[in-house]
Amino acid sequence: MVKLQRAFVTAVLFSIFIFTNAFFVDNKRTADSQTDTLNILLSVLTEYVLNRRTEVNTRITKNEQRINLVLQKQAELERKINEHASTTGKPSLLTNDEISDSYVPSRSCADILPDRFSGDDGIYSITPLNVTPFEVYCLADPLGGCGWTLVWRRNAMNTEFNRTWEEYQNGFGALTDNFFIGLDKLYVLTNAEAQQLRIGTKYGENNWEFEIFEEFAIGSVRTQYEVFVKSGNNKSSIFQRLGRRARFFTKDLESSWGNEECAKVMGVGWWYSDDCKTYLKSRPYYMYINSPTYMVIRPKSCDNKG
Known part of the structure; x- marks a missing residue:
């Protein structure tokens, strides 16, 4: 036990x-x-x-x-x-x-964003010479230069840019979305000071094509906003996004040049030269003209800033 x-x-x-x-x-x-x-x-x-x-x-x-x-x-x-x-x-x-x-009011986005550290992309008010202030979308230059003013942005192929002559004169769209600043305002901006122009076009699956114009200006309504450009380092392309001395055409415009037919077929207002008539039946050209595109401008004097 x-x-x-x-x-x-x-x-x-x-x-x-x-x-x-x-x-x-x-x-x-x-x-x-x-x-x-x-x-x-x-x-x-x-x-x-x-x-x-x-x-x-x-x-x-x-x-x-x-x-x-x-x-x-x-x-x-x-x-x-x-x-x-x-x-x-x-x-x-x-x-x-x-x-x-x-x-001293800001005449352009270059005054608001003189370098990449001076502010963020966004909506600001500018006051070009002898013009009532209006809002624009400013983009800071990632390379450190002064800012760019957005004048055209098309995010996708759609019918939003198939507008009338009056709409293109006054501008349309939202600053943060599909947008065009308007021919009258663009005339003021490009004639107040010599401008550079940068165009980005998404042509194809994911192929961005960039064009840089050292000088860019448009005429007044009396010249049908005729465009004046001096090319810089542009990527070669089978098409030209912007031709020299082309005039602006929309689907409802009647003119002696007859290039409004290009606007009707392509479905977008643009500076069409006589060459556009040779592309009226070209599906690739139609796709190119209607591709996502943005255009920005800034004073040419920005090149002289350190």
Whole structure:
């Protein structure tokens, strides 16, 4: 009987030892697992912070530049107030005319985004010479130059650009979507200052074709917005997106040149030259003219900026 009791006690003690050992082993594994998980989270967080650091620094730099610009304008106003006070012998507020003289409106996106650190792409208001302010979409130059003004954006082949003469004169669409700035505004912008033009055309499956024109301008309505271009480094193509001295045609325009037939067949208003008539039955040309396209302009003087 004593032997049986001793054997029972021994078995119980052994079971307790096994259970205790297993308990501590499981706890150790759980602790190790939690440590591994914590290390992974720390690694992910560290990588995220490092990746965002450059972006955060860039935005801080942009904000600092904007603040400095505001402070400069404020200092200029204070200087004029002090000059006025010293001249008249008494402090006085600036007149509305004097305040207006101290403010120089942005004539184009190049003034708003003089370099890639000065702001983000987006909608801004510009005031070309002798024109009421209007909104445009500005794009920062990824290469560091001054900004571009969007004048045409077509995102897909559709009927949104099969418009009338009046619609093309006034402009149409949304600044953030399919859009044309309007022939009248484009005339003002290209005649106020010599402009560069960049055209991107997505022709084919995923083949972007880029054309750069060193000089670009259009005439007034009296010339049917005749286009003047000087080519830069253009990629060779079987078609020409923009020909020299072509006039603008829409589906409803009646003219002595007769190129409105091209607008009717192609389904889009454009600067059609006489060559367009040779492509009226060309399916590839129709696809090209109606391909996703964007056009941006900026002052030619941007090339002279460091």
